[in-house]
Amino acid sequence: MPTQVKSNYVGRAIDGTASVTTAYRAVIALECVECTGAIGPGHLFSRRSQPVARRMIGALTLAPVCLACRPLRMQDR
């Protein structure tokens, strides 16, 4: 099954709650799981684990979260 690349790894970042997370850059347009807003190509975003019980019982997916919902500060310069 071919896998389409949807995002590129950017690096480690700190979110609004001072938690370390991983920043990604969107390759294609994605939808924020929090506000359903668009994350356009080239935009930074983070991901969070989300159960997808409706589709696959017990499975976890990493759902995109936009910067408006979860501000990121890049940790490495």
Ligand SMILES: [Zn+2]
């Ligand atoms: Zn959002």
